[in-house]
Amino acid sequence: MKKRLAFLAMALMMIIPYTGTATAKAESDSYQPKREMRAAWIASVENIDMPPGKNKEEFKDWAANTMSQIENQNFNSAVFQVKPAGDALYPSDIEPWSSYITGENQGTDPGYDPLQIMLDAAHQRGIELHAWVNPYRLTMPGEELSDLSETNVAVKHSEWVVNYGDQYYLDPGIPETQEYVIKTIEELVNNYNIDAVHMDDYFYPYRIAGEDFPDSDSFDQFGENYEDKEDWRRNNVNTLVDDINTAIKSIDPSVEYGISPFGVWRNDSIDPSGSDTTAAQTNYDDLYADTRQWIKNGSLDYITPQIYWSRDFQPANYTILQKWWENEVDQYSQVHPTNLYIGLADYKVGTDTIDDTWNNPAELTEQIKDNRNHSGVEGQMHFSWSKILQNKLSYMDLVQDEVYYTKALVPEAPWNGEQKPKKPNRIKVEHNNNIYIYDNKEAEKFVVYRFEGNKEGDYSNPENIAGVVYSEGKETHFVDEEAEKDQEYTYGVKSLSSTNIESKDAKKAKTKNHNS
Template sequence: MAFRILMHRKTLTTMHQRLLLLCLLCGFVLLPLLGQAPKREFRGVWVATVANIDWPSTTGLSTSRQQGEILDILERHKLNGNNAIILQVRPTADALYQSELEPWSRFLSGEQGVAPDPFYDPLEFWILEAHRRGMELHAWFNPYRITLDTTDSLSLTHIIHSHPEWIFTYGERTYFSPANPQVWEFMTEVVVDVVRRYDVDAIHFDDYFYPYQIAGQELPDSLEFQLFGGEFYPDRIGDWRRHNVDTIISMLGAAIKAEKSWVKFGISPFGVWRNRSEDIYGSETTAGTSNYDGIYADVLLWQRKGWIDYLMPQLYWRESHPAVGFSTLAYWWNDFGYGRHMYVGLAPYRLDKKSQHPEWRKEKYLLRQIDLIRNLEGLHGFAYFSSKHFFRDDFSRLNSKLQKKHCLTPALVPEMPWIDSQAPPRPMDIRLEGETLVWEAQEMSDEMDRSRFFAVYRFDRGDNTHIKSAQNLVELTGETRITFKGGIPSGTYRIAALDRLNNESQLSDPLEVQ
């Protein structure tokens, strides 16, 4: 019966998919309010530090130039309506923050183990400046990757010098072994160290679990399979590999919440869990690899078990892709949230006027992907890979359309009631000091009840209590004041406080500005 119900739902989904896809291709948008972005929506952007993809733009920059680039990045994405930065803080078993466990990243100075000079803590600076702007900071870790190629030079303080038994080489890269229990413990220690010492909003992993398979090369874990395989040995090596990754995800999920219950844990996996040809629950795709069979990551299990708080599958394909069409996968992931959040990773990096695929030549096709996401109830937002592309000259039209239409109003990050649903107390003493709107946050002893961000609403006339949509939302900030350039517009202003899980308080008293 359960299977028949599932298939019936899939049949209905396919019908809805075809109807919505037809509307999107014809240029129609089915949002309840035409052009109105939702009030609650995750809008993230990845900032990759590996190989200096996004930041810093090159190695060896001065502290002031590194910080200047941080501010430029935050300002650009704030202007584009983003509310979260996904910052890569551990690209190759090194740190873009001060750590006793791992060396400074070479992508800062050019040499692993060398601190910024003059000294500052990059992660601390990113957090401070993101929070000032009302943006979350998700700390992005690569759990297993140690080197990118055989020429990488590791600091003498790197832990692999004292624990060479923890690693293996596959292709030209070196990795921590996902099978070694000591690696599980070390990885948990590294992540919890950041959770404990930094005010991050989430821990984020991408799709690098077991390495993507190289044709003609077997993973070098046969000896470990004999040592640690247990009940899986000798003929269930795939299940054993998945068990190894399941174990570290479960450990991390519990450890993060034990340290700070409000810190989220999210995964951004490869865009295909399994093909339908491999599993009746798989997607109608013909991908050459998958999470489950290719990199041994059973991400649906993690979501269903509640070990993580969100999934963000990387749907980096065009609609007409013959093997992995965008809407096919968006609809598939829409059905597998298990009561947690599901976001979608988007690929603006593919936009190119000279692309051989027409759908990547114009920004309208990326915007249609956003429209589709907003029309699927089980999807709660999106993130862009990656930051640097929004600084390209040919992105001026996309930036403009985001600012003037698709993300015209700010958005609050969706709540996570399975962690906490208690709203903070409302702001008090709202007043005008010159051209600056000022208010007070009520002090609370419990960290979960404290105000983290503030939503500023402005009403033209009539009802000044309507906040169900983003229509009257003018600003999201981490400060208790906001200055309007060119003078504060007239209207009625009210402020709501948001706690760490984005639960929204009652509105402050109104302030009339003539």
């Protein structure tokens, strides 16, 4: 999915140092935020992070193990790719089964629902699940239209399809394709209790030198109000982004909508308000993704620019781009705030042949520390899960030891609902530190705090978070796996709303552990 290495390395030149400032929020390298997005992308396309061909029980085991590992590494979210290319990793009335789940022909039913299994595995461990979709891509390189299922939209509506390079896409300029994409999102949000819908950087495809995207016919038919085809293309994307957000919120206002665009909006050589970079391709000029306008319109809840470069890489410097995006969100979030997360290049650690900085196992850890030093950055997403597991140069050990050694709650989105929930009705703690939480019907999930001894401690300190659990109805069960035998604890449980707002007060209980 993220096969953009060739594009990121293309013809980048020198930059001018950034002179802006940002407000520091971390007093030291040991600062641990109570709220911070810590997400892992789990890519299904070409089976980057998800193995194919598993039966239901094997897939359930894989999902459970994956989410347990994510939880144990103190991540709090997973971004699971459920619609990689005109297909679905869930039973859909609109799209065929993805070949990436079975390893067989597109349209082959695996006999189970991968998305629901992943969603259950995530929520059972207090992990958010963001459903990651690609709107327009139909094939990957080397694939032909003949490889697609007869129920694929490309087969049913060949008049919507264009060929660009060695791939096929839906033409974003045709209104019916927009309507089709929105219907697929509505189906997802109607049928699954997902926490967010997520899109990445593939709107119009990355530009191929010497080859224009073949949309002249649709421009002639639908672009009558535009003299400039590129402005029309940008409007097509802006309209889709806004309409998807409207569709999501009309079904469930608490479901977030987030996008992870390419890391450079525009170079300042083209636009003085762009970043001090020399990227050969940019969102605005090549992908027709005007990310600034989405922020202005309030069309998304979070944005995660893919700043897949090091702090020493001059043509597209991590620190320069981090500050630029922070300023964008601060300046242009006019309808409601937009949470800013940074997309991190775990896949480059120990493998990049252009920038030697990625041979330093501490580079990613230092980027996270830099994020924490800027009040406008609310966390990060890591690409991707298989690279986290590979742990090249033991870089993830450093992340765990230096920046992710406590748990963290995901950031709030109060503009989607600011009601503060009531605390749980009551809680009960049994001898194995099995905690039973009795719901007040207002909570989406609960955060469990553990304090040693018979007194409450500091609820603002993330070191006291034992874990998060999604509400299971009248009685929710949480097991404190890290509780020590025969240690006396005081537990406090607070409610979290569907927009991650925490209750003011906690319900408390005390116990002396008697693990056997």
